Amino acid sequence: MAGIGHSEIGMTSAATRRRLVRRLADKGIAHPAVLAALAQVPRHRFVDEALSSRAYEDSALPIGRGQTISQPYVVALMTEAILTGRALGKVLEIGTGSGYQAAVLAQLAERVFTTERVGELLRTARQRFHELGLHNIYTRHADGLGGWPGQAPFDAIVVTAGGTIPAGLFEQLGEGGVLVAPEQQGQQQVLIRVVRRDDEFQREPLGAVSFVPLRPGVE
Numbered sequence: 266m267a268g269i270g271h272s273e274i275g276m277t278s279a280a281t282r283r284r285l286v287r288r289l290a291d292k293g294i295a296h297p298a299v300l301a302a303l304a305q306v307p308r309h310r311f312v313d314e315a316l317s318s319r320a321y322e323d324s325a326l327p328i329g330r331g332q333t334i335s336q337p338y339v340v341a342l343m344t345e346a347i348l349t350g351r352a353l354g355k356v357l358e359i360g361t362g363s364g365y366q367a368a369v370l371a372q373l374a375e376r377v378f379t380t381e382r383v384g385e386l387l388r389t390a391r392q393r394f395h396e397l398g399l400h401n402i403y404t405r406h407a408d409g410l411g412g413w414p415g416q417a418p419f420d421a422i423v424v425t426a427g428g429t430i431p432a433g434l435f436e437q438l439g440e441g442g443v444l445v446a447p448e449q450q451g452q453q454q455v456l457i458r459v460v461r462r463d464d465e466f467q468r469e470p471l472g473a474v475s476f477v478p479l480r481p482g483v484e
């Protein structure tokens with residue numbers, strides 16, 4: 266074993282990841298496919314090496330440019346919220362960031378489309394997808410406020426930055442599709458789940474969350 270970096274056999278091992286997954290189950294994440302997806306994706310590969318020993322703590326971590334990789338519990342919660350028993354064909358994510366949430370979604374959906382407004386973050390995320398062989402993730406350097414009209418309709422849309430939920434996203438949901446997004450309500454953010462049934466949109470709050478803000482334009 267000597268020679269293998271301590272990090273590979275210690276703080277970032279599959280066993281460490283399984284411990285995190287058990288903790289998420291204790292916190293109420295129940296869906297086996299969600300727990301399996303989080304057990305599968307090496308979160309330490311989505312943060313800077315200097316932070317890799319903290320990758321399996323249940324906390325958000327900085328990824329540069331003032332942005333963060335979401336807390337694993339919140340990633341699991343959002344992922345669980347879009348599973349309704351039907352197969353997930355196409356999923357849209359707004360806010361690629363580190364790429365971690367997209368990698369988790371890619372375990373469960375046929376294809377994941379993800380948009381990021383900060384070019385530098387997107388380049389790093391793309392490199393990670395390539396290295397990890399995640400070939401069912403499609404990326405776009407764009408302002409995600411308009412969604413991805415050319416690929417709609419989606420079975421699910423996951424927004425990973427907080428603000429007013431962009432109204433144009435609703436019509437990009439297919440029938441029975443689910444959107445989850447952190448909505449700014451005064452001083453706090455609430456995770457909202459919206460299900461499309463015919464042309465009705467059923468809203469349900471899932472709890473308080475804390476995401477970086479949704480911003481217009483690209484960098």
Ligand code: SAH
Pocket residue numbers: 332333334335359360361362363364365366367380381382383386407408409410425426477478479480481482
């Ligand atoms: N899903 C990410 C979370 C990243 S934080 C992960 O798993 O790591 C949210 C990201 O949303 C940031 O990278 C930010 O740059 C991006 N973002 C904010 N507003 C956006 C917009 N209008 N369009 C696309 N991306 C946006």
